[in-house]
Structure formats: C-alpha cells, structure tokens
Amino acid sequence: MIAFQRPHHATWLQARELIRQGAIGEVQQIQLDDGGNILNTNSHNIRLAFFLMDETEPLWVMGAVERTTEQLERGIPCEDACLGLVGCANAATILIQGNLVRGLSQGFRVIGTQGIMELDTGRPPDEQVRFDGDMAQPEGSSAKYNDEYGVMRYFNTSTKGWVEVEAPWHDCWAHQCQEAIDWIEGKVDSPISSYHHGRRVTEIMMALFESARKKQRICLPLKTRINPLQLMVEQGELPVEWPGAYERRSRLVRGERMSWHDD
Numbered sequence: 359m360i361a362f363q364r365p366h367h368a369t370w371l372q373a374r375e376l377i378r379q380g381a382i383g384e385v386q387q388i389q390l391d392d393g394g395n396i397l398n399t400n401s402h403n404i405r406l407a408f409f410l411m412d413e414t415e416p417l418w419v420m421g422a423v424e425r426t427t428e429q430l431e432r433g434i435p436c437e438d439a440c441l442g443l444v445g446c447a448n449a450a451t452i453l454i455q456g457n458l459v460r461g462l463s464q465g466f467r468v469i470g471t472q473g474i475m476e477l478d479t480g481r482p483p484d485e486q487v488r489f490d491g492d493m494a495q496p497e498g499s500s501a502k503y504n505d506e507y508g509v510m511r512y513f514n515t516s517t518k519g520w521v522e523v524e525a526p527w528h529d530c531w532a533h534q535c536q537e538a539i540d541w542i543e544g545k546v547d548s549p550i551s552s553y554h555h556g557r558r559v560t561e562i563m564m565a566l567f568e569s570a571r572k573k574q575r576i577c578l579p580l581k582t583r584i585n586p587l588q589l590m591v592e593q594g595e596l597p598v599e600w601p602g603a604y605e606r607r608s609r610l611v612r613g614e615r616m617s618w619h620d621d
Contacts, residue, residue, distance in 0.1 A: 359538050359549065360556030364402055364464060364479065365409040366530035366537070367508030372523055373477060374410050382514055383472030385411055385450045391461030395429070395436035395606070396563050400456050403466050404444075404559045406477070407452045409550065410468060415447040416558065420575045421454070421566030423587065425596040428603040435591045436606065442566040454566065465509070473514030481506050504529050571595070 364370065377385065388410070390403040408414065421442035429436055442454035455461070465478035481487070481502055488501040508530075510523045540546040565576040567586035590596045 359541075359551050360553050361534070362402055362405040362551060362555065362559075363503070363530045363534050364506075364508065365406060365550050366533040367479075367506075368525040368528050368530075368533075369508035369510045369523060370406070370409075370477060372525040373475060373508075373510045373512075374412075376512065376523070377410055377468070377470075377475070378412070381473065382468060382470030382475050382512055385448065385468060385470050387451045387453060387469045389453045389455070389461075389467040389469070391455040391459045391466070392463055393457050393460060395431050395438075396440050396442075396454065396456045396566065397431050397434065397436055398606075399464070400454055401559050401563060402464060404452065404454065404562055405555055406466065408555065408558065411446065411448060411450060413555070414450070416444050416452075416562055416578055417447055418445045418575050418577045419443070419562055419565035419569055421569040423567060423570040423596070425587075425591070426599040428598050428601060430603060430605045432607060433605070434585070435588050437567075437587060440566060440570075442562075442569070444562055470514075473512055473517070475510065475512035478509045479506050480509050504531050506530065 376382075388407040390400050390407065392399040392403055394400075408416075419442060421440060423437040423441075424439040425435075425437050427438055429438060437456070439458050440454065440456040441458060442452075442456075444452040444454070446452065461467075462476060462478045465476065468475040468477075482505055487505050507527055511520045512523065513520050534551050537546060537549050537551060541549045561578065561580050564582065564586060565578060565580045567590075568580065568582050569576045571586045571590050587596075
C-alpha cells in the first residue's frame with residue numbers, strides 16, 4: 359500500500375465519476391502547479407492525475423530542473439523548481455510546474471474537450487480542528503490532515519458557468535485504512551492506494567530528473583536505477599549560486615546537527 363491520502367476525499371471520488379460520465383469530455387491535459395519540490399508536494403498531484411484518468415499508462419517524460427541553492431528534503435538533495443511534461447496512453451498530457459507559479463496547491467486543473475475541472479483542498483479553522491492529544495506531530499496537530507476536505511468545481515458547454523460540487527465529507531485517512539482492510543480481506547481487487555501507484559509516481563519524478571540530466575525525452579519504463587538529480591549534484595552538473603546546505607523541513611528535525619541521518 360502507499361499513503362497518498364487525497365484520492366480518498368469524498369469530493370474527489372465524485373470528481374472521478376463525473377469525468378467518467380463525460381462531464382468535461384475527453385481529458386486533454388492535467389495541469390499541476392504546486393509550490394515546494396516535486397518529491398514532496400507535486401508527488402501527490404501526479405498521483406491524483408492518474409487516479410482521475412483511471413490509471414492510464416504514462417509513456418514518456420520530458421523535464422527541466424533548477425537548483426540554485428543547496429536545498430534538502432528530508433536529507434535528500436532536491437530542486438528549487440522544475441517543469442515537466444508526461445505523455446500518456448490516453449493521448450492526454452500532464453503538465454508539472456513545481457515552484458514556478460502559485461496555483462491550486464494540493465490539487466490541479468483538468469482540461470477536457472468540452473470543459474474544465476479544478477480541484478483543491480481546504481481545512482476548517484484551527485478552533486474547529488479536532489484535538490489529537492499525543493498524536494500531534496512536530497509541525498503541529500496531525501488532526502488538520504484528518505479534517506482536510508476536497509474542493510471541486512467544473513464547467514462545460516451546458517452549465518453556463520462554474521458548478522460547485524459537494525459530497526458528504528469523510529475522513530480520507532480512515533477511508534484509506536478501511537480500503538486496506540477490505541483489500542486484505544479480499545473485498546477489493548484494485549485498491550486506490552496500491553503500491554503500484556506509488557512506484558509509478560516515483561518513476562515519473564525520476565524520469566523528469568533523468569530528462570534534465572540527459573537533455574532528451576525519456577521513454578518509459580525508466581531504466582536508470584539511481585536518483586538522477588542526486589547524481590547531477592554529486593558530479594557538479596548543477597552548480598549553485600547560493601552555497602550552504604539547508605533542510606527544507608528543518609522545523610521537523612531533532613538535535614543540533616539538524617540532520618535526518620546519524621552519520
């Protein structure tokens with residue numbers, strides 16, 4: 359299993375059904391535009407793109423990366439910005455914009471032949487977030503993730519404007535855990551959170567880095583077995599302008615060394 363929780367939002371499950379029913383026609387492109395680095399933030403959005411397109415196969419990836427600082431994500435070298443394009447078997451493309459524009463954050467825009475759909479997330483005010491006692495994380499309450507909700511709207515050739523879509527809210531993490539139990543008990547054949555989907559997301563991210571390293575389109579399956587971005591960093595192919603390693607999630611790291619590693 360893999361813990362990409364947001365496909366389990368009630369509203370986004372409804373979004374997939376609307377796309378299946380042809381609410382915006384055939385999907386042509388999904389645009390991702392989250393801040394931060396791809397290993398953390400847009401990895402969720404890449405997963406969502408394939409979820410909404412009923413797990414179509416990715417065929418190729420072309421990408422570019424920018425790394426002007428020595429930024430780390432949980433101790434792993436990461437990019438400051440990236441741009442990627444994924445070609446899929448259903449003839450659609452996925453446009454990845456990492457830390458280039460401030461857009462829909464944990465969500466994206468789906469462009470179809472007959473309309474457009476947008477998805478995002480929201481959270482209730484702090485005073486309405488459930489108390490989680492000892493489950494609090496270093497960055498604060500973990501309950502804020504459990505109380506998160508999906509937001510979705512769309513328009514097409516007949517709606518005469520945006521249509522806001524709602525569905526009865528449920529805890530997406532609890533929904534995911536129940537699916538895991540149902541899979542173990544043989545009640546679900548193809549779980550939303552199958553590890554296959556996590557592997558696919560990782561392959562696309564590494565293919566984006568490999569495309570930047572080789573300066574060419576990368577056809578899948580990816581043959582490279584190491585992190586191409588880390589290889590470029592180690593070989594000096596991405597010289598930084600502002601030296602000095604720093605951990606993007608330093609607020610979560612314990613100890614004076616501010617490191618995720620013991621060595």
